Amino acid sequence: MEGIGTGNGNGTSAATLDQWRQFTRLFQYYLDKTTPHATYRWIGTATLGVLFVLRIIYVQGFYIVTYGLGIYVLNLLIGFLSPLVDPEVDPIDGPLLPTKGSDEFKPFIRRLPEFKFWHAITKAFIISILMTFFSMFDIPVFWPILLCYWLVLFTLTMKRQIMHMIKYKYVPFNIGKQKYGGKKSSSASSSGVGSRAD
Secondary structure, eight states, rough: HHHHHHHHHHHHHHHHHHHHHHHHHHHHHHHHHTTOOOOHHHHHHHHHHHHHHHHHHTTTTOOHHHHHHHHHHHHHHHHHBBBBBOOOGGGOOOOOOOSSSSOOOOOOOOSSHHHHHHHHHHHHHHHHHHHOOOOOOOOOOOHHHHHHHHHHHHHHHHHHHHHHHHHHHHOSSSSTTTOHHHHHHHHHHHHHHHHHHH
C-alpha cells in the first residue's frame, strides 16, 4: 500500500512539475516576443508605476515598501548606466571605451542590458503592488525622513556616476549618435544615378 501511495504522489508531483515547465516556457515565449517593442514595454511599466503611486496615495501607507522599491530601482539604474567593464576597476584589459575622437568606435556595452533592466523594474512594480494588499508590510514610519534620505542617496549616487562618465568620456544613451542608414542611402544614391543617366 505504501508503494501505491508513493507512486501516486510522485505522479502528481511530476505532473505539477511538467505543468510548471510548460508555463515557464510559454511565459518565456511571450516575454521574448516583447523584446523588439521597447516603447510599448516601457509604457506598460510606466502604467504599473502610476498604479503603484495611486495605490500608495489611496491607502496612505506602505512607505517602507515604497522606499525599498526606490532603493532597488536606483541600484538597477546604476547598473544600466555603467559600462560592462569598468576602466577604473579593470585596467588590465585596456580601455573598452573610446577615450579620444580618433579612437576606433566601440559601442557602449551596459553592465545591465535594457531588456533585463525593464524586466527587473516591471517585476519590482508588480511585487510592490501585491505587497500593498497585505497589512503586515505596512510598517508605520515617518515618511518625510525616508524621502529625504532617498533624495540624498540618489543625488550622491548620480553625482558619482556622472563624474565617472565625464572622467572616462562615455555617454550611455544613443541620443544624438550617428546611425547607419545602409539600404536607404544606397538605394537613394542608385536612384539618383539612374535619373541622371536619363
